[in-house]
Amino acid sequence: MAARRIGWVAALLAIALLAQAATRIPQIDGKGIQKELAKRKGKVVVLNLWATWCPPCRQEFPGLVKLYDKYRNRGVDVIVVSVDDVEDEAKVAEFLRQQKAKMPAFIKKPGDSEKFINAVDRDWPGAIPYTVVYDRNGKPFAKLLGDHTFAQFEATVKKALAKRK
Amino acid sequence: MKRWQKVLTGVIVATTAAAGALWLTGNLFADPLPQGRPAPDFTLPDQDGKQHRLSAYRGKTVVLAFYPADMTPGCTLEARSLRDTMPEFQQMGVQVFGISVQDVGSKREFCDKEGLNYPLLADVGGKVAKQYGVLMPAGLAQRVTFIIDPSGQIAQVITDVNVQQHGEQVLALLKQQPTVQSSANWQAKIGQPIPDFRLPRADNGKMESVYGDRKQKATVIMFIATRCPVSNAYNERMRTIAQEYMAKGVRFVGINSNVIEPTQEVAEHAKQNRFPFPVLKDEGNKIADRFNAQFTPEIFVVDAKGVLRYHGRIDDSQNPANITSHDLRDTLDALLAGKNPPRAETKAFGCTIKRVR
Numbered sequence: 020m021a022a023r024r025i026g027w028v029a030a031l032l033a034i035a036l037l038a039q040a041a042t043r044i045p046q047i048d049g050k051g052i053q054k055e056l057a058k059r060k061g062k063v064v065v066l067n068l069w070a071t072w073c074p075p076c077r078q079e080f081p082g083l084v085k086l087y088d089k090y091r092n093r094g095v096d097v098i099v100v101s102v103d104d105v106e107d108e109a110k111v112a113e114f115l116r117q118q119k120a121k122m123p124a125f126i127k128k129p130g131d132s133e134k135f136i137n138a139v140d141r142d143w144p145g146a147i148p149y150t151v152v153y154d155r156n157g158k159p160f161a162k163l164l165g166d167h168t169f170a171q172f173e174a175t176v177k178k179a180l181a182k183r184k
Numbered sequence: 185m186k187r188w189q190k191v192l193t194g195v196i197v198a199t200t201a202a203a204g205a206l207w208l209t210g211n212l213f214a215d216p217l218p219q220g221r222p223a224p225d226f227t228l229p230d231q232d233g234k235q236h237r238l239s240a241y242r243g244k245t246v247v248l249a250f251y252p253a254d255m256t257p258g259c260t261l262e263a264r265s266l267r268d269t270m271p272e273f274q275q276m277g278v279q280v281f282g283i284s285v286q287d288v289g290s291k292r293e294f295c296d297k298e299g300l301n302y303p304l305l306a307d308v309g310g311k312v313a314k315q316y317g318v319l320m321p322a323g324l325a326q327r328v329t330f331i332i333d334p335s336g337q338i339a340q341v342i343t344d345v346n347v348q349q350h351g352e353q354v355l356a357l358l359k360q361q362p363t364v365q366s367s368a369n370w371q372a373k374i375g376q377p378i379p380d381f382r383l384p385r386a387d388n389g390k391m392e393s394v395y396g397d398r399k400q401k402a403t404v405i406m407f408i409a410t411r412c413p414v415s416n417a418y419n420e421r422m423r424t425i426a427q428e429y430m431a432k433g434v435r436f437v438g439i440n441s442n443v444i445e446p447t448q449e450v451a452e453h454a455k456q457n458r459f460p461f462p463v464l465k466d467e468g469n470k471i472a473d474r475f476n477a478q479f480t481p482e483i484f485v486v487d488a489k490g491v492l493r494y495h496g497r498i499d500d501s502q503n504p505a506n507i508t509s510h511d512l513r514d515t516l517d518a519l520l521a522g523k524n525p526p527r528a529e530t531k532a533f534g535c536t537i538k539r540v541r
Binding site: 070131144147148149164 | 411414502539
């Protein structure tokens, strides 16, 4: 009887651990972001900085999901980086699941926020949502502060795509 | 007459003559308020009987031209010169006033006759002239022009008025002064002065000057929000830091520039959080644009001289348990000790300020 109970507990624990592993979101710092961008040279990249505590970020998120789904095979990649505290990782994971977000997603590594902000973009005051669209050479093409609609994202991406290499 | 009588008479005559000369030609010895002093406030009617309060022009450069009398030759030349340079003053956002001791009717006549395009103030009795130290014993104002900066301080005193080209004379001086020149369209910059500005209080709609009575040792301007979780995470810290430093002579002002947060909500939010400082509503985010403020909470600290010394965050963690750098406190401690703030600019995550589109 007791052995059986232990078995159940172990099974539950295993499921819980697996579930947690599944929700693990890779942590990233400013350098890491630059690396991710470098990997994608040749593509237009949309980098979005957001947080679960930020209502306009949540509001614009479906537009980013739609953008990724529509343009992922057309030379565009979307990367989302949450600046939530890592303790709130579960909240971030839950939100991404709700949004059916399939794009590469990261959470900010614990550490100096200011260093992170400056490493992403010196011009960025730290306000979110913040979206940088990079051209195919990896150069910032547009910087969008505040929430934007799918149509606005799409228009910017199209312009970036139309830009000659 | 004995010798000592002669000497005494001589002394008495000389003293009387000197005193009389001093009294009669008071304009030579009068003492206009010097540069750097606060310009005394006043309310006076213009040629149309419209009342002008000087302090209502804070945020603008004001030219206050005292002259002896309406329709006299010198004053007419001076007035014409100012009239003809008015477009340039307007372009610079400068407010010009003529001022003398004659009444409203006399001002009306003078304006009509010369087609004057700027207000002439009737300082009947010369009370204002006296406050500015330009009242001559004859009861007329001395010909002196004061340039008053956007913060309400006397920036220039012109005693050698060139009546024929007074407009050009004032313009030349204005152009030498960077703060004055940019006052119509200033942008906040570390190390540069922030002119006074006025916004309505969220709680009672009354206009409030950002600098208030100007007695403070520093002014903390905080762009805040009612719905931003980051700004809200700082409500308690804003209250306690404000209470602590207000007691040390620092002034705190909250500004809400978010288009989506109505005045009523801003007032209630301030009350609920027991903010000990006024919260002003920046309709149309005009002031946020001047500061290029982008997020909440975003802090600007101005020193006693009105110069911007710090821009950035309150501290480095939304979670009070994880703070490692108390930037606002460090800034204020430094300024109160007469030192430079350790860092002039810092960054943090915050909510974007929702602007009118």
